[in-house]
Amino acid sequence: MPYLTEHKKVLALVIALSLVGAAASLAQPLLVSQVITLVGAGSSLNGLVWLLVLLVVVSGLISGFQHYLLQRTGEGVVLSSRRQLVRRMLNLPIREFDTRRTGDLVSRVGSDTTLLRAVLTQGFVDSIGGAFVFIGALIAMLIIDPVLLGLTVLVVGISVVVVVLLSSRIRTASRQAQEKVGDLAASVERAISAVRTVRAANATDREVEAVEKDAYGAYLMGIKVAKISALVVPVAGIALQVAFLTVIGVGGYRVASGAITIASLVSFILFLFMMVMPLGQAFGAFTSVNSALGALGRIQEIIALPSEGQFDRQVAPLATNEQQIAAAGGGSAAAALGDGTAGGGGAAGSSSAVGSSGTAGADARAAIVSAPIAVEFVDVQFAYAESAAPGDGSPDAAGRLSGPGTELLAAGAPGGVDAEPSGAGILSQTVLRGVSFTVPRGKRVALVGPSGAGKSTILALIERFYDPTAGAIKVGGIDVKQLDRRALRSQIGYVEQDAPVLAGSIRSNLLLASPEATDAQCVDVLRAVNLLEVLERSPRGLDAPVGEEGVMLSGGERQRLAIARALLVAPPILLLDESTSSLDGLNEQMLREAIDAVAENRTLIVIAHRLSTVVDSDQIVVLDHGRVVGVGTHSELVVSTPLYRELAKRQLLV
Numbered sequence: 001m002p003y004l005t006e007h008k009k010v011l012a013l014v015i016a017l018s019l020v021g022a023a024a025s026l027a028q029p030l031l032v033s034q035v036i037t038l039v040g041a042g043s044s045l046n047g048l049v050w051l052l053v054l055l056v057v058v059s060g061l062i063s064g065f066q067h068y069l070l071q072r073t074g075e076g077v078v079l080s081s082r083r084q085l086v087r088r089m090l091n092l093p094i095r096e097f098d099t100r101r102t103g104d105l106v107s108r109v110g111s112d113t114t115l116l117r118a119v120l121t122q123g124f125v126d127s128i129g130g131a132f133v134f135i136g137a138l139i140a141m142l143i144i145d146p147v148l149l150g151l152t153v154l155v156v157g158i159s160v161v162v163v164v165l166l167s168s169r170i171r172t173a174s175r176q177a178q179e180k181v182g183d184l185a186a187s188v189e190r191a192i193s194a195v196r197t198v199r200a201a202n203a204t205d206r207e208v209e210a211v212e213k214d215a216y217g218a219y220l221m222g223i224k225v226a227k228i229s230a231l232v233v234p235v236a237g238i239a240l241q242v243a244f245l246t247v248i249g250v251g252g253y254r255v256a257s258g259a260i261t262i263a264s265l266v267s268f269i270l271f272l273f274m275m276v277m278p279l280g281q282a283f284g285a286f287t288s289v290n291s292a293l294g295a296l297g298r299i300q301e302i303i304a305l306p307s308e309g310q311f312d313r314q315v316a317p318l319a320t321n322e323q324q325i326a327a328a329g330g331g332s333a334a335a336a337l338g339d340g341t342a343g344g345g346g347a348a349g350s351s352s353a354v355g356s357s358g359t360a361g362a363d364a365r366a367a368i369v370s371a372p373i374a375v376e377f378v379d380v381q382f383a384y385a386e387s388a389a390p391g392d393g394s395p396d397a398a399g400r401l402s403g404p405g406t407e408l409l410a411a412g413a414p415g416g417v418d419a420e421p422s423g424a425g426i427l428s429q430t431v432l433r434g435v436s437f438t439v440p441r442g443k444r445v446a447l448v449g450p451s452g453a454g455k456s457t458i459l460a461l462i463e464r465f466y467d468p469t470a471g472a473i474k475v476g477g478i479d480v481k482q483l484d485r486r487a488l489r490s491q492i493g494y495v496e497q498d499a500p501v502l503a504g505s506i507r508s509n510l511l512l513a514s515p516e517a518t519d520a521q522c523v524d525v526l527r528a529v530n531l532l533e534v535l536e537r538s539p540r541g542l543d544a545p546v547g548e549e550g551v552m553l554s555g556g557e558r559q560r561l562a563i564a565r566a567l568l569v570a571p572p573i574l575l576l577d578e579s580t581s582s583l584d585g586l587n588e589q590m591l592r593e594a595i596d597a598v599a600e601n602r603t604l605i606v607i608a609h610r611l612s613t614v615v616d617s618d619q620i621v622v623l624d625h626g627r628v629v630g631v632g633t634h635s636e637l638v639v640s641t642p643l644y645r646e647l648a649k650r651q652l653l654v
C-alpha cells in the first residue's frame with residue numbers, strides 16, 4: 001500500500017477511466033439487444049450501428065491509455081522500492097554483510113523489485129476495471145433473468161473458491177523461486193569475483209556445474225509456480241464453458257416457454273462473457289499479485305532490518321561532535337595523552353590546500369587537520385557475535401549485540417576462553433581480550449602480530465564497524481559510542497588491505513570521500529604518493545578506468561591510490577592496513593614515501609607487514625591471540641618481547 005499511495009492521483013485517474021471503459025463495454029450488449037429488436041420489428045437502425053462502432057473504439061482507446069498509465073506507475077513503484085531497498089542495504093550494519101551473500105542482495109534489488117510491477121500492470125488494472133464490468137454485468141443479468149443468473153453464480157462461485165485456495169500456494173512457491181534466483185545470483189557472484197583463482201585452480205567446470213545446479217533449482221521452482229498457475233487458468237475457462245452451456249440450455253428452454261425473449265437471451269449471453277472475462281483476468285491478477293507478494297517479502301526482509309546506528313543512544317548533532325573531537329584533539333585531553341607534532345608539515349601543503357577549498361565545512365576540517373587526535377583503547381574485549389536464530393537482525397537482536405546486553409557476553413567470556421554460547425544463544429568468538437594501548441596524537445603507531453591476532457579487528461572497531469563487547473575506545477578523549485558515526489568517520493581515513501579501490505576511474509576513486517576536490521588537487525595527491533606515472537600511462541588521465549576492484553593496477557599501486565584518496569580528505573587520523581603483497585624495492589620505497597607523506601601531521605595507525613614500516617614508527621604495539629604482549633620502540637621490543645624478536649627476524653612478513 002505505501003508504494004501505491006505514492007501514486008494515488010494517477011491511480012484515481014485510472015479508476016475513473018476504468019469506470020468510463022466499463023460503462024462503454026456494458027453499453028455494447030444493450031445496443032446489440034436494441035439492434036436485434038429493431039431488425040426483428042423491421043425498423044430502421046437509426047445510426048445505432050455507428051454508435052456501437054464508436055463505443056468499441058472508445059473503450060479500446062481508454063484501455064490503451066490506462067495500460068500506459070499503469071505501466072508507467074508500475075515502473076514508478078519499482079523505482080521507489082529499489083531506492084528504498086538500496087538506501088537501507090548500504091546503511092546496514094557491517095555485521096550483516098559478513099553473513100549475507102552479495103549476489104543474493106543484488107538479486108533483491110534487480111529481480112524481486114520487478115515483480116512488483118506486475119501488481120499494478122496486471123493486478124491493479126485488471127482487478128479494478130474488471131470489478132466494474134463484473135458488477136455492471138451482474139446487475140444487467142439480474143434485470144434480464146434472475147433464474148439464469150442464479151445458475152451462473154453457482155458455477156462461477158465454485159471456481160472462485162478454487163482459485164482462492166490455490167493462491168497461498170502460489171505465494172509460497174513464488175517466494176521460493178525468488179530465493180533460488182537469489183542463490184543463483186550469489187553463485188555467479190562468487191565465481192566471477194574469484195575468477196582468477198577459479199581459473200588457476202582448473203575449477204571452472206566445477207563452478208559452472210555449481211551455478212547450473214542453482215539455475216536448475218530456480219527452473220524447478222519456476223515450474224512449480226507454472227503448475228499452480230496452470231491450474232488457475234483453466235478454472236476460469238471451465239467456469240465460462242459450463243456457465244455458457246447451462247445458459248444456452250436453460251435459456252433456450254426459457255425462450256421456447258416464452259419466459260424471456262431471444263433478444264434478452266443474446267444480451268444475457270454477452271453479459272455472461274463480459275462477466276467471466278474479467279473474472280479470468282482477476283484470477284490471473286490474483287496469481288501475479290501473489291507472486292509479487294512473495295518477492296515483496298524478500299524486499300521487506302531487508303527493509304525491516306535496523307540500519308547501522310539506529311539504536312545509538314544519540315548525543316549531540318554532527319557539527320557539535322566534530323567540534324568536540326577537534327577541541328579534544330587540540331585541547332587538554334590530547335595534551336594529556338601525547339606530545340603531538342601539530343603544526344606545518346610537508347604533506348600539509350597539499351592536504352590542507354584541499355581542506356581549505358570550498359565550503360565552511362572544509363575549512364573546519366582543515367583546522368582539525370592541524371590538530372591530530374589521540375586514539376586510546378581501554379581494556380577492550382570483542383567478539384564477532386554470531387546468531388543462528390532466525391530473528392537475527394531484528395531490532396531486538398541488534399540492540400542486544402551492541403547494547404548493554406553485550407556485557408553479559410563479555411562477562412561470560414573472560415580472556416582465554418575461545419568460544420562459548422551466551423544465554424541468548426549467541427556463539428561468541430573472543431577476538432580481543434582486554435586490549436589497552438594509547439596512540440598519542442600526531443604519532444605513528446604500528447600494530448604487529450601473527451595472522452589472526454586481531455589487528456584488522458582493531459581498525460574495524462575504531463571505525464565503529466562493530467562495537468566492543470566491553471571496555472572503551474576513545475578518540476580525542478571521547479568514547480566513540482558517544483560520537484555520531486558520521487562525525488567520527490569524517491575524522492578518520494581508512495585504507496583497506498584487500499579491496500581499497502572501487503571499479504570506476506582514478507578520479508571517481510579519489511573523489512569518493514571528497515567529491516568537491518579539483519583536478520589540480522587530485523594530481524597533487526597522486527604526486528605525493530608517486531602515482532603520477534599511472535596518469536601518464538593512459539591518454540584518459542584521471543578518467544582512466546581501474547577495472548573491477550582496481551585489477552588494472554598493481555597491488556602496490558592500488559594501496560597508493562587508496563592512500564592518495566585518504567590524503568585528499570586530509571583526516572586527522574589515518575588507519576592503514578598495509579598491503580601484504582610483496583613489493584619490489586622501488587615499489588616498497590614508493591609505498592614508504594607515501595606513508596611518510598600521510599603520516600605527516602596526523603595520527604597514523606598502521607598494520608605493518610614490513611620491517612621498514614615498523615622501524616620508522618614512534619611506537620609498536622605487538623598483538624598475539626587478541627592480547628597486547630608488548631608496547632615500545634623497535635629497539636626496546638627486540639629486547640623485551642620474544643614474539644617481536646621472532647617476527648623481526650623474519651622481516652615481519654606474516
Ligand SMILES: Nc1ncnc2c1ncn2[C@@H]1O[C@H](COP(=O)(O)OP(=O)(O)OP(=O)(O)O)[C@@H](O)[C@H]1O
Nearest residue numbers: 098384431449450451452453454455456457458654
Ligand atoms: N567478520 C568477521 N566475522 C567473524 N570472525 C571474524 C571476522 N573477521 C575476522 N574474524 C576472526 O577474528 C580473528 C582476528 O581477525 P583479524 O582480521 O583481526 O586478524 P589480523 O590480525 O588482522 O590477521 P591478518 O594479519 O591475517 O589480516 C580471526 O580469528 C578471524 O577468524
